[in-house]
Amino acid sequence: MQHVPLSVHVSEKICFEYNISTGFIAEANLDYMLPFFEHCLSTTVRPLNLQKVCDQIADFVFLKLNFFVSVRELKHELSLKICHIVQAAKKKATGKSAIRVLSETNSFKFFLKSVHWLTERERLNDFQAFDSTNKLLLIRDFEDLDQTPDVICFEASTNSVRLTYSYSFVQKALEVYEMIGTVCTDEMTSIIEQYFSSSKLSFETVSVVQSLKADFLQYRKSLDCVKYLMIQIPSRNNAAMASSIDAHDIMVSPIRSLSDTELDAIIGRSYPTRGTKRPYDEDVIEEPCRKNEKWHSYIAEAKREFLHLKDSHHITDAGLKAMFKFYKTHKKLYPLKDTNKLRNKTNAKFPVIFTKSSAYVKLEYAVRTAIFVAQKHAADFEKQDVLTFRFNMDGTLIGNKHIVAISINCVEGGRECQRAKNLIPVGLFEVQKENTELLRKTLPQEFIGDIRSVKQIHYKHKDFDVKLKLGGDLMNAVYVFGLAGFTSNYPCVFCTPHKDDLHITEETAYDKVVTEGKGKNKVTKTIRISGTSYYDVTKLARSLEEQKHCLHNGKVNDLGYKCEPLFGDLFDFKDYVLDTLHMKLRISDVLLKDILAHASRTEQYGAEHTKIIEEKVAILNRHAEKTVGKRFFFQIDPENQNKTITSRGKLSGHLQDLFFIDQFPFAQVLGNGAINKSAKRVVGKFKELLAEVKKDKPRCKNTLKRLSQEFIREFRQSGLRTTVTPYAHIVGNHLFQFDELEDLRAFNMQGVEKGNDVLSRLYFSSTNPAKNPLLTMMQKLFRMLEMNFQNESERIAMATFAQTGVYDFDDIDDENATLLHSESESSGVSSRRKSFDEMDSEEESETALQEDDEELGGFLSSFTPTIVRSENRFKSFKTCNK
Numbered sequence: 001m002q003h004v005p006l007s008v009h010v011s012e013k014i015c016f017e018y019n020i021s022t023g024f025i026a027e028a029n030l031d032y033m034l035p036f037f038e039h040c041l042s043t044t045v046r047p048l049n050l051q052k053v054c055d056q057i058a059d060f061v062f063l064k065l066n067f068f069v070s071v072r073e074l075k076h077e078l079s080l081k082i083c084h085i086v087q088a089a090k091k092k093a094t095g096k097s098a099i100r101v102l103s104e105t106n107s108f109k110f111f112l113k114s115v116h117w118l119t120e121r122e123r124l125n126d127f128q129a130f131d132s133t134n135k136l137l138l139i140r141d142f143e144d145l146d147q148t149p150d151v152i153c154f155e156a157s158t159n160s161v162r163l164t165y166s167y168s169f170v171q172k173a174l175e176v177y178e179m180i181g182t183v184c185t186d187e188m189t190s191i192i193e194q195y196f197s198s199s200k201l202s203f204e205t206v207s208v209v210q211s212l213k214a215d216f217l218q219y220r221k222s223l224d225c226v227k228y229l230m231i232q233i234p235s236r237n238n239a240a241m242a243s244s245i246d247a248h249d250i251m252v253s254p255i256r257s258l259s260d261t262e263l264d265a266i267i268g269r270s271y272p273t274r275g276t277k278r279p280y281d282e283d284v285i286e287e288p289c290r291k292n293e294k295w296h297s298y299i300a301e302a303k304r305e306f307l308h309l310k311d312s313h314h315i316t317d318a319g320l321k322a323m324f325k326f327y328k329t330h331k332k333l334y335p336l337k338d339t340n341k342l343r344n345k346t347n348a349k350f351p352v353i354f355t356k357s358s359a360y361v362k363l364e365y366a367v368r369t370a371i372f373v374a375q376k377h378a379a380d381f382e383k384q385d386v387l388t389f390r391f392n393m394d395g396t397l398i399g400n401k402h403i404v405a406i407s408i409n410c411v412e413g414g415r416e417c418q419r420a421k422n423l424i425p426v427g428l429f430e431v432q433k434e435n436t437e438l439l440r441k442t443l444p445q446e447f448i449g450d451i452r453s454v455k456q457i458h459y460k461h462k463d464f465d466v467k468l469k470l471g472g473d474l475m476n477a478v479y480v481f482g483l484a485g486f487t488s489n490y491p492c493v494f495c496t497p498h499k500d501d502l503h504i505t506e507e508t509a510y511d512k513v514v515t516e517g518k519g520k521n522k523v524t525k526t527i528r529i530s531g532t533s534y535y536d537v538t539k540l541a542r543s544l545e546e547q548k549h550c551l552h553n554g555k556v557n558d559l560g561y562k563c564e565p566l567f568g569d570l571f572d573f574k575d576y577v578l579d580t581l582h583m584k585l586r587i588s589d590v591l592l593k594d595i596l597a598h599a600s601r602t603e604q605y606g607a608e609h610t611k612i613i614e615e616k617v618a619i620l621n622r623h624a625e626k627t628v629g630k631r632f633f634f635q636i637d638p639e640n641q642n643k644t645i646t647s648r649g650k651l652s653g654h655l656q657d658l659f660f661i662d663q664f665p666f667a668q669v670l671g672n673g674a675i676n677k678s679a680k681r682v683v684g685k686f687k688e689l690l691a692e693v694k695k696d697k698p699r700c701k702n703t704l705k706r707l708s709q710e711f712i713r714e715f716r717q718s719g720l721r722t723t724v725t726p727y728a729h730i731v732g733n734h735l736f737q738f739d740e741l742e743d744l745r746a747f748n749m750q751g752v753e754k755g756n757d758v759l760s761r762l763y764f765s766s767t768n769p770a771k772n773p774l775l776t777m778m779q780k781l782f783r784m785l786e787m788n789f790q791n792e793s794e795r796i797a798m799a800t801f802a803q804t805g806v807y808d809f810d811d812i813d814d815e816n817a818t819l820l821h822s823e824s825e826s827s828g829v830s831s832r833r834k835s836f837d838e839m840d841s842e843e844e845s846e847t848a849l850q851e852d853d854e855e856l857g858g859f860l861s862s863f864t865p866t867i868v869r870s871e872n873r874f875k876s877f878k879t880c881n882k
Contacts, residue, residue, distance in 0.1 A: 014053070016060045024115040026057060029107050033082075037102055040086040048082065050075050055227040061115055062151050066128075068135045070155060071164060071228050073114040081110055124194065126332060127152070136195065143336055151228070152188075154195050160234045161201070163192065167227050170216050177220075180295050183213045192233070201235050208233055343783070349799045350782045352775060357442060359774035360427030363451045366408050367466065368802040370424045371459055373788070374413025377422075384412050386465045387457070390577075390747060392423065393472050393480065395434045396756040398763045403774075404429045404439065405759060411469070411746045418746070420754040421788060425781040428759075428774040434475075436482045436563055443566070452570050470571050471747050473582035474726060481573060482547070482563040490560030491726045494534035494573060494734055495541050502729035503716045505709045506531035534734045535574040535741070542573040577747040578730060578738050580693055581653055586727045587686060588656045592647065594720035595679055596634075599669045600644035610636075613643050619668050620645070627658045653750065660687065678718035685711040689731070693744060705736035 013032035017025045039048055054074050061069040085108065089098040118130035118137055127138040127150075134157070140150040153164040169188055176184050189209060196203055211231060219226065310320065327333055352359055370389060375381045388411040395404045406426040409417040416422055431442045457464050470480060477493040478485050490496050497504070504510070509530035516523050533539035537546070547561045556562060565571065602612045613636055620634040632649035640646075651659055660683055670676040689707045692699065712732030716724060724732075738744055762777045789795050 014056070016057065018065055018115075022111065024061070024112045026053075026110040026112060027107055028053075028110075030103060030105065033108050034099075034102075036082050037086055037089075037099065040083060041090075041098055048079050050078050051226065053078065057112070058228050062137065062139065062153075063149060065115075066120070066130045066137065066139070067118050068116045068130075068132070068137055068153060068155070069112075069114055070162070072230060074112065077112055077114050078110065124191075126335065127191075138191070141335070141337070152191055156199065156201075160232050161196070161199075161203075163231045163233055164228055165231075167219070167229065170219055170229065173216050174220055177216075179298050183216050185209055185212045185216070188212060203233050203235060346783055346786070347779045349786075349803070350779055351803065352778050352782075354772055354775040354778075355444070357430040357774075358427060358444060358447075359772070359778040360406070360429070360444075360447055361425075361778075363408075363426060363454050365802050366424045366426045367454060367457060369785070369798065370408050370410045370413070370417070371457070372798045372801055373422050373424065373785075374410035374417050376789075377416040378410075378413045381412055382460060382462065384464065386467050387412055388467045388469055390418075390471045391426075391468045391571075392749070392752045393470070393476055394749065394752050394756060395431075395476070396759065398760050401763075401773075402431050402434060403759065404431055404434065404442075405752075405756060407752065407755065409751075411743070415745070418748065418751040420751045420758055421784065423751060423755050424785065425778055428778055430774065434479060436479050436566055439479055439566055448567060448570075451567065468571070468575065469742075469747070470576040471579060471749060471752070472576075473579055473749070474730075477576050480566045480571065480576075481542075482561065482565045484557045484560045484562040486726050488557060488560045492532075492560075492729055493542070493576070493726075494730065495532035495539070496546075496559045497529075497532055497540055497729075499723075501529050502726065503712060503724040503732070504529050504531065505712055505732045507709055508713070532733050534737055544569055544572055577742050578734065578744065579747060579749045580690075580744050581749045581753070583727050583731065583735075584653055584656070584690060585651075586725070587731070588651070588660065590725055590728070591660075591679075591683060591686065591720070595666075595670065596645045596647065598675050598679070598720065600642070610643050613645060616669050617645055619665050623663075623665055624659065627661060628655045632659070657687075675719055678714070679720060682711070682714050682718045682720065685714050689735075693735075693739070696745075697743065702736075704739050708732050708735050 014026065014028040017027065036048060036050075039046075054071055057074060058069055058071055061067045085102070086098065089101040092098075093101045116132060116135060118132050118135065121129045121131050123129055124138060127140045130137040130139075134155065136154040138150075138152040142149065148166065148168045150168050151164075151166040152169075155162040155164075165188065173184055176182070189205065189212075192203070192208065193205075208231075215229060215231065219229075309315075323333070350361065351365060352361055354360075367389060371387070389408045390411055392407045392409070393404065395402065397403075405428055407423040408426055409423050411417075413422075427447065429439075429442050431438050451468075454466050454468075457466055470477070472480075474486070474493055477483070481493065483493060485491070489499050491499055492502065501512075509528065511526050512529045513524060513526050516525070531539070533541045535541055537543050542559075544565070546559070547565070550556075550558045550561045551564065599616055600613065602609050604612060617634045617636060624630075624632050624634065628651065632647065632651055632655070634645055634647050637644045637646040664683070666676050666680045670679060685707070689704075689711050692704050692707055708731050712724070712728060715728055735744075758781075759777060762780055763773060786795050786798070789798060
């Protein structure tokens with residue numbers, strides 16, 4: 001049953017009231033009714049002017065109650081009641097002043113029977129629809145609250161259909177008429193045709209169109225303000241109706257042919273009569289045709305306005321094409337109010353906890369969602385005993401905000417789960433700067449504690465152990481593990497060799513004489529410098545115990561340990577898996593930087609040196625434009641007085657593959673010396689190494705190890721630089737070790753980097769003015785993730801499993817399953833109640849927000865459903881015993 005307002009005060013003089021027992025009541029005071037009483041007591045023969053009060057009642061009935069009222073019957077009923085009141089006053093006055101008798105009553109109530117109850121039905125195009133046996137009410141609201149809603153009413157009788165429509169249709173038609181000189185009734189005619197078609201009736205289209213045009217033009221210069229107009233449409237199927245129309249109906253707006261005189265009187269100067277015909281020889285044939293000039297001008301202006309809207313609101317071509325495609329498929333666009341309601345309803349599924357500088361979900365919720373996504377893409381998913389989840393943590397700069405984005409995905413779900421659209425957002429955190437201490441202050445302790453609690457999950461009658469692996473670039477590992485960084489004497493995040501020994505591998509091991517102590521305590525000994533391991537502590541692998549020992553003894557920065565790890569003992573050093581994407585990017589950057597450094601060295605000075613450098617820059621730019629386009633280019637560094645070559649722009653992974661092709665101009669840039677051949681060999685070895693990493697397992701054993709050691713040897717002997725970078729050290733010592741124990745391709749961060757790009761677009765396109773942009777972005781990420789499941793039942797099942805851990809529905813009795821299905825969309829946590837008042841403030845006005853809050857008030861009042869589990873029900877998550 002639709003909501004019915006009990007009482008509305010239109011003004012201080014009149015109010016309307018409705019309830020089921022008494023029906024519709026209009027109550028007016030004496031000041032409001034006095035002009036009507038005086039008119040009835042006067043000797044004039046003119047009828048009562050009830051247009052204003054009828055319009056007020058019709059507005060209330062149509063727009064507030066969504067009921068039906070016939071304006072003509074309403075006028076007749078009000079006239080009778082007012083006349084009865086005046087007659088009763090005359091009788092009581094007994095020859096004296098009837099006005100004095102009427103003045104004794106302060107208010108007058110009118111019980112009106114012309115208001116009829118309607119029930120809501122499905123929408124008709126973009127109109128709300130309410131109907132009964134022979135009545136239909138259509139209402140179209142607009143986002144602009146100042147714009148009058150469109151109202152159309154149909155009342156069917158035996159011989160005809162009475163149509164009542166609001167003046168807003170006339171106003172729109174006249175606006176078009178003023179521009180192009182034609183009365184357009186297409187919209188009204190289309191609605192009438194749909195009604196008659198659904199009622200299995202027919203009507204004479206030409207007569208109705210002519211009558212509508214005549215009525216529209218009649219009110220063009222009318223001074224009377226009429227809100228609702230009526231027209232009687234006879235049914236062509238009824239022969240009796242075609243010949244006789246009720247005389248009472250003809251008074252309103254009959255369908256009849258107007259004479260030429262009547263049409264001229266209505267239209268006036270808009271259709272001037274033809275003047276005296278000119279002789280044929282006076283016609284100017286050379287004059288250009290100016291037909292439809294106003295129409296073409298109107299179309300051109302509309303196109304310019306459309307382009308302005310597109311540019312002003314930053315609507316992309318892809319977005320516009322998608323909207324046109326949607327409209328072409330569904331034949332309609334839904335109003336923003338409906339979209340906002342659906343968005344708020346969808347956001348209620350996601351238990352996002354937010355503060356001023358963070359927005360996150362509990363890890364157990366994210367893990368369940370990741371499992372649901374993974375089982376869609378992995379056929380043998382349930383055969384595993386341990387489920388590994390990649391814990392992605394990466395920082396990105398969005399505008400003036402430094403954001404740390406955390407997401408997870410199930411490794412057993414395969415490559416599809418690594419894509420940006422399938423990553424499960426865990427949290428977004430705003431930090432001033434990315435370092436361990438600031439991250440420690442920013443990440444809520446509840447969030448860290450929740451991560452530590454997840455140890456096991458029950459899914460489809462089976463318990464799975466949960467294993468978290470850390471993903472990200474080396475700088476992220478430095479922050480997470482509390483290390484000193486790459487500028488320390490021990491820059492590797494996996495092992496503890498000195499920076500002078502980073503180039504050493506198993507095949508280049510040697511004995512080194514070192515001296516320890518001072519004075520009498522000075523001791524000289526020989527140690528073996530060999531290859532290191534990322535997991536074997538006997539081969540200098542880092543460990544939490546070693547870090548704790550160094551920090552406990554006050555040896556800060558000893559072996560590269562700076563402070564305690566961000567997550568405590570949650571992640572061991574061997575839980576961090578190398579990201580081959582950042583390895584490729586950083587090493588390629590180093591190789592290009594070294595090549596440019598050597599290319600900038602010439603044996604000339606002054607103008608000769610500058611000329612040679614300019615020629616090399618031109619060669620490099622031609623190569624860059626040919627391979628990767630103009631997004632990446634070279635120039636002479638303006639900040640360096642030595643006139644060196646520098647690059648501008650960034651090369652992503654696939655662009656670096658295109659840039660370092662076999663046709664790279666090594667000889668033209670580096671000359672024909674030894675450095676040219678060395679650089680070519682190093683780049684070739686690195687490309688060969690990357691090709692081997694991309695191969696699916698199983699691959700030839702020890703091939704990657706051999707290529708890694710050959711690369712580090714060539715890199716060391718090339719002469720490009722005298723030192724070895726941390727990433728180059730990792731390639732020579734740890735890359736093949738990771739390949740033996742882990743699936744390197746499962747920890748590639750390509751999807752995470754694309755996810756950061758998505759975050760930037762979300763921030764600048766829709767969430768910048770929001771009160772809580774992090775919350776808004778988190779909710780939109782989850783909505784995008786949910787839309788990967790086209791089936792509504794899958795979306796409901798995912799939300800249910802993520803929030804409650806219930807997936808084995810066979811284990812639940814029918815009653816509980818029904819309860820779970822009906823309340824799954826309203827579950828959440830009390831800490832995010834505030835989010836529905838503050839989310840997406842840039843996309844909706846304050847009025848729309850208030851309307852949504854009122855309509856969703858009952859929905860938001862109960863967040864957490866009560867789910868009764870059976871006795872044999874397993875808990876989804878289990879925590880370790882403390």
